Amino acid sequence: MTTRAVEEKERVCVTGAGGYVASWLVKFLLLKGYMVHGTVRDPSDEKNAHLKKLENASENLQLFKTDLLDYEGSVPNPEARFQVDLIEPAVVGTRNVLDACLKAKAKKVVVVSSTAAVGLNPNWPKNQVMDENCWSDKEACKATEGFNSKDYRGSSVSYFTTPTDHHSRVLKTEALEYAEKGELDIVTVCPSIVIGPMLQPTINASSLLLLALLTDGHKTVEGTDRPLVDVRDVAEALLLVYEKPEAKGRYICTSYQIKMQALAHKLKSMFPNYSYSKSFTEDDYEANLSSERLQKLGWKYRPLEEILRDAVVNYEEKGILHKA
Template sequence: MEKTSKCKVCVTGGAGYMGSWLVNKLLEKGYTVHATLRNLDDRCKVDLLKSFNGADSRLVLFEADIYDPDTFDPAIQGCDFVFHVATPLLHTQGYQFNNTTEATIAAAKSIAMSCVRSGTVRRLIYTGTVVSASPLMEDGSGFKDSIDETCWTPLNLSFAYSDSFLRSYAESKTLTEREILSYGTDANGTGGLEVISLDAGLVGGDTLQLYTPSSVVVLISQLTNNEDMYQKLRYLEELLGKVPVVHIDDICEAQIFCMEQPSINGRFLCASNYVSSAEIASYYQQHFPEFHVKQEYLDGPNREIKWGVTKLVEKGFEYKYDKKMILDDCIKCARRHGDLQQ
């Protein structure tokens, strides 16, 4: 691996929860970063990124939009590595795409082709989600014994606690991940680009943004009694058997770890803990009794599915944050932003 001062990387969706944390880490480690935003006139997001140490000399911002996929090309040119983090959560009308799935697949194709054409990009690291890795049987009759990288979410099934937004998100992320992996080197090592898909669990911890991220709001939903966000937590549990969780710092370190390996490609799930919603509620009840956790939150399902994911750890990656640290940091974050009053 060459010295980081000579290495240029691109981060799509640079002002998001994960994107901003990743950009900050990369700058701290000495990389030059090309970061994309949908709107360079959004002063709040631009100012956040420009406030990072090293941003004045090693951060270049580009305007690019998933719904206009060719706009990512200038940001990618001249880079050694590309982190594709950006993903639309809601469909934007008025473009050539009928839904978020069409848009995200088109963007993935365009970004992958830009990487190939650049002549400089060695590896494309896509931020996927464990939502695409359900261990449910194809016929919906039950769960497999474990969840690992061989699991793919069956998109023909309906899940408890689901809604149109969650169905659209699962379809979009699953099909886009399959598409982007198709651009990678095959089993024989042929193909000009190494492609990593790093599927993140539900991300918790702190944030550099000025508000509590939605994934953190989901993780504290049993403290705020936010029914809509609790439904999303239960949806993940019904889809995945339990809820894989990962700290924001660990997932970003994992992304950089995947970049810094001499050679790596393929699909990796990334979560340090695999817990039930009832286990999360029980932790809160024990350690934060001032919030008076409802009994219904403690009565969730208790499945015996194993977390069979070892690929990333076998490569040498080490998680630093356990369940306690993730949930504690979620509470600190929410308190700081006024979303938890006690």
């Protein structure tokens, strides 16, 4: 990955800049000398205060009030928004971001999706590794409910969030239409469940996975095989595909596949005094995702023990967990 001189001040945009993955992306961009324009709903909100404390933020970070459902960036009537269908804003938001990229003549768009756009394919051969050629089935996405990390979408480098697997598939289709027309240079990264330390003050959805294992000793947990990846490794993957001219198409971003019971045992061996889940359901599902294509581009990921240690220590420092 090339290091860019601070004086070049190459400008990138990160939408939803105060989010979990976005905050780490902003941090790494600032450390590499980029001029970062971050879009948030309210720059003065305390939820975004952590961004202003990042290294180089005072010189190279500007936050802008923006609503992705409005191309001009104004905020729609909250009551009207409440009544809008879930899929429509996802599609409209995607188009607005990509239209803005076209207007700004963005040199590259990084779309941050999720493995929800990959792994829900009942027709994929059972024992075949799921690679970038695998696409989730639209009907399966509509029918599936349950835990999944929030999906992310992006642009130059910028992205926004949506909450469902079906959104992930729909929004990916929107981005592909632009790519196929040759209007934008679009690269897509599909992270699995994202864990690791948080920069933002509020708890994000995927962090609840570890917190549940650490604190829900009286509850039964699904014993599902989960594909995991560290939030910092995701942010570094986004930088990698942005900076590598040869990066094209779609990249799965996942590091480990582990049963929840095995993950609980590993956490307990490192932090023995928390109230761990003791009961796990049986589940024969096995995640079968490959990040080989991303690794060939130069991506590396952290050891699982480092990810878990840094996450738990981070939760303790934030007061989410109390040291035993």
